[in-house]
Amino acid sequence: MHSNSVIMQVQIVAKEGRDGEVRDILARVAEASRAEEGCEIYQLMEHPKQTGRFSLLERWRDAATFERHQRSPHLNEGLSSLGALLAAPPSFEPWRALE
Known part of the structure; x- marks a missing residue:
C-alpha cells in the first residue's frame, strides 16, 4: 500500500x-470504478440487519486518481440517480491507513 493512498468510507441509506x-445503482458505480486507473479497493457492502443501509470502502493510489474518480461520468450520473432514492445525503469520511 502506498503511504499517499486516499481511503474513503461512504455511508448510504435508502428510503x-x-x-x-x-x-x-451502487453496483454499477462500483463495477465501473474498479476499472479506473488507481483504484485499489472499491468494496460495496450492505448491512446484514438493516435493509437499505449500504457502505462503500474505497482506496485510491493517490489524490490525483481519487480526484479523477470524483469527476468521472459514472460516479456523477450514479450520485444524480440516487438523489430521490435516499433517506439522507450520503456521508463521506476520509480515513488514514496505519499499516
Whole structure:
C-alpha cells in the first residue's frame, strides 16, 4: 500500500422500499470504478440487519486518481440517480491507513 493512498468510507441509506434500486445503482458505480486507473479497493457492502443501509470502502493510489474518480461520468450520473432514492445525503469520511 502506498503511504499517499486516499481511503474513503461512504455511508448510504435508502428510503424505505427503494433499497433494490439503490443497490443496483451502487453496483454499477462500483463495477465501473474498479476499472479506473488507481483504484485499489472499491468494496460495496450492505448491512446484514438493516435493509437499505449500504457502505462503500474505497482506496485510491493517490489524490490525483481519487480526484479523477470524483469527476468521472459514472460516479456523477450514479450520485444524480440516487438523489430521490435516499433517506439522507450520503456521508463521506476520509480515513488514514496505519499499516
